[in-house]
Amino acid sequence: MIVFDDVSIAYDEQPVLTGADVVLEEGELTLVVGPTGSGKSTLLRAINGLVPHFSGGTLHGKVTVDGRDTRTHRPRDLADVVGFVLQDPVASFVTDTVEEELAYGMEALGVDATAMRRRVEETLDLLGLADVRSRPLRSLSGGQQQRVAIGAVLASGPRILVLDEPTSALDPVAAEDVLASLHRLVHDLGLTVVVAEHRLERVIHHADRVLLIQDGRVSALLDPAEAMVASTIYPPVIGLGRHLGWSPLPLSVRDARRRAGDLRASLEGVATAVAPTLAAAPVATAAGLVVRRGGEPVLRGIDLAVRPGEVVAVMGRNGAGKSTLLGSLVGQHAPVAGSVRIGHADHEIDPARARPAEIVRRAGMVPQDPISILYTDSVDEECRAADRDFRLPAGTTRAVLDRIAPGLDDDQHPRELSEGQRLSLALSLILASEPEVVLLDEPTRGLDYQAKRRLVGLLRDLAGRGHAILLATHDVELAAEVATRVMVLAEGEVVADGPAADVLAGSPAYAPQVAKILHPLRLLTVDEVVAAEGAAS
Secondary structure (H helix, E strand, C coil), rough: CEEEEEEEECCCEEEEEEEEEEECCCCCCCEEECCCCCCCCHHHHHHHHHHHHCCCEEEEEEEEEECCEEECCCCCHCCCCCEECCCCCCCCCCCEEHHHHHHHHHHHCCCCCHHHHHHHHHHHHHCCCCHHHHCCCHHHHHHHHHHHHHHHHHHHCCEEEECCCCCCCHHHHHHHHHHHHHHHHHHHCCCEEEEEECHHHHHHHHHCCEEEECCEEEEECCCCHHHHHHHCCCCCCHHHHHCCCCCCCCCHHHHHHCHHHHHHHHCCCCCCCCCCCCCCCEEEEEEEEEEEECCCEEEECCCCCEECEEEEEEEEECCCCCHHHHHHHHHCCCEEEEEEECCCCCEEEEECCCCCCHHHHCCCCCCHHHHCCCCCHHHHHHHHHHHHCCCCCCCHHHHHHHHHHHCCCCCCCCCCCCHHHHHHHHHHHHHHCCCCCCEECCCCCCCCHHHHHHHHHHHHHHHHHCEEEEEEECCCHHHHHHEEEEEEEEEEEEEEEEEEHHHHHCCCCCCCCCHHHHCCCCCCCCHHHHHHHHHHH
């Protein structure tokens, strides 16, 4: 179905992929795995001709899709066969509402009205979008926009579906629903699916085959368990299996739990770490906060107090109000009731009434779309501008960037970076200034596990030096690694708020993989298991 015949791709004579020689069979789900910036997106874009027809660059070798050579067939010539879902869903939208977007691709392909209506209804149900069918696309949460982008491609009925980070903006339940839907399409309809995804814990057990990419080199097609033995990128279930020496490695929580009985018994009764109680006065507060957007209530009476040294993960399904809460703390949304304050008691401010210069000295926020705070023409210029704006010693921002994503080319334009690299750059601009309150909206979107570990280390360092950190995230593994406290929102209200282990360990939706494997033990990460083993011996 898809043939890469000795394919190499370079931009400005810099190789991105080299010697890809692989055949992807019809009716399989192939997972593409590799570090941030390794060439995964380039490989995917070569399947429908975006590379080289729109992305530029030089392609050597040949990519054949359903018998069509992508060198002579442009993306529009492959649109009836290949559906492509981008990392940034907003970039793909061409209409105004959900229903119009789902229908647009079919209109372009000349699908008759009756079939179009049926496919739209089926897609709305498949992806849980029926209740927002008439909503403007710009009014949706990031996760809802992601599902619309997937639905718009699915509705057109392609035989090959290519997805770049399809679950990065989805909550755990919605992500599993989407991936389960893709699994059914592969097994029931014979659809060929190619997915690049950093959150392997969500998708590895759905994969039929895995392609590993490292420094632009593409492996042969591998069995998932075989691939996880060699991969430098792997989810916690694999990390636990490697630590315990299991062979073959388990790919799912179910498989790991069956083999972890002895481990659970050996660690039963071992005391786990308790988050310290922080006595300092809060540096970010909300009292009875009510916010409306588009006339609709999004936050309904939120009470929040974040203290220096705390790392608070704000979780909840898509559209629960997480991003709105963070935005309210930096003055993006004025409350219709209640109050918001940021800063220490002797110089706290109301962000809705304060000047931007006053806010940035107290709170720095990285939004879901990192490109919105990147405005120069190169990585180096962004770092230098941040040093000037925040009056930092020269090289400070670049040093932070190198901690999160080492090796980025100074001369690269931010728009040429991968999603994860752009996010790393945006994070470095905010974290370098070390504001009292750090606000991060989906900070691991597009980051691989290695980059995530580096980010966790940086956040722990900031928290240890008295900075307060608030994360809006769907990444339960990030929350398990770094959060001292978890707040769960639903329909704009707080439904849970407490120590991370208490909130996460027993939750069927938000428990990390290790907690599910070792339930009822209150252990969240592989590092905590190692520490508990040491305490038990």
